[in-house]
Amino acid sequence: MSVSAVVVTYNRLPMLKEVIGALQASETPVDHIIIVDNKSNEDTKEYLTSLGDQIEYVRLEENLGGAGGFNRGVRYFMENTTDDYVWLMDDDTVPHADTLTELTAYAAANPKFGFLSSDVRWTDGHRALMNQPAPMNRLRVIPEDATEPEQLRNATFVSLLMSREVVDKIGLPITDFFIWGDDIEYTERAGRVYPGYFIPKAKVTHKMATNVGSNILNDTKDRTPRYYYSYRNKVYYGRKRDFVGHMKSNARITMEWLKLAVTPGVEDRSAKLKILAKGVKDGRKFNPVVEHATNAKEA
Known part of the structure; x- marks a missing residue:
């Protein structure tokens, strides 16, 4: 082994x-x-x-x-x-x-x-x-x-x-x-x-600097742009799940949008909402190629 x-x-x-x-x-x-x-x-x-x-x-x-x-x-x-x-x-x-x-x-x-x-x-x-x-x-x-x-x-x-x-x-x-x-x-x-x-x-x-999970709701302003990839990618892999899993994935994204829209005191709310919306929009047409490698054991 x-x-x-x-x-x-x-x-x-x-x-x-x-x-x-x-x-x-x-x-x-x-x-x-x-x-x-x-x-x-x-x-x-x-x-x-x-x-x-x-x-x-x-x-x-x-x-x-x-x-x-x-x-x-x-x-x-x-x-x-x-x-x-x-x-x-x-x-x-x-x-x-x-x-x-x-x-x-x-x-x-x-x-x-x-x-x-x-x-x-x-x-x-x-x-x-x-x-x-x-x-x-x-x-x-x-x-x-x-x-x-x-x-x-x-x-x-x-x-x-x-x-x-x-x-x-x-x-x-x-x-x-x-x-x-x-x-x-x-x-x-x-x-x-x-x-x-x-x-x-x-x-x-x-060994992360702090023991926190990633959450657009309370993350800092400087990290907002990277959430584009989070939501674009979530929409893509949500599509790959079965029907129930896909619907649940969409529902979770919707709930995150609602929390972001109504929770008091969110830093950079407008920019975060725009990033989330852009990620979701682009995720619907995001269709990357899955690559395969040559298997050295069979070459």
Whole structure:
């Protein structure tokens, strides 16, 4: 059972060094550490180049966002390695020594899975709010002291394990998403092949600056433009769900618009409403191409 770790980075060299160190210290060895660099500054380039054959260095000619970075990383895994599994994470995701051990133990016992998701914790040990596991029952919250695996609807790219077989079937993450929702769409795509699961024993630390989820209602003014991608992408992957799921997705977006319109004291309300509306409008005609990679095991 061989594993490639894919880490997407952009100008966070101190964190990236910690992530690489954690991967190298994994009690279950990582066969290939693939670093996808979204055209970071020279200090990142120089450091990664200095590591030589300790890593596989994929430097992009432009910043393609997280979505493009994961697209290139999964493609590299498929076309340049013959490893069985790919393990996806951001450059602020610090695996624990036993994280990969727990993920691969479940994979060995239950090989027909779409994806396996870690229990993502913030630096204080509590669940990272941006990475709350999404069980099949949307009304259920998986408790922090959970010990048993549970089926999920989708998951984030913050410590996510997928098999070569599933990637071969479903293709690559969609570069055109740029940011937000690429992981939700991709894991839902995988979940249509085999169920995806939350593995509570496979913990990682997500070193975000603050433990908050993304919410256009109370986010700061400077972050308003990026919500365009959130709503455009939500409309797209909502269309890919079954009829009930599609209707629920539309209803949630409508409720978010209403809250944004009537909640007192919202900073930059007018601009946020315009961004939401533009994202929804463009999402209706957004139809990106799903790319597939050559499978090196079959080449």
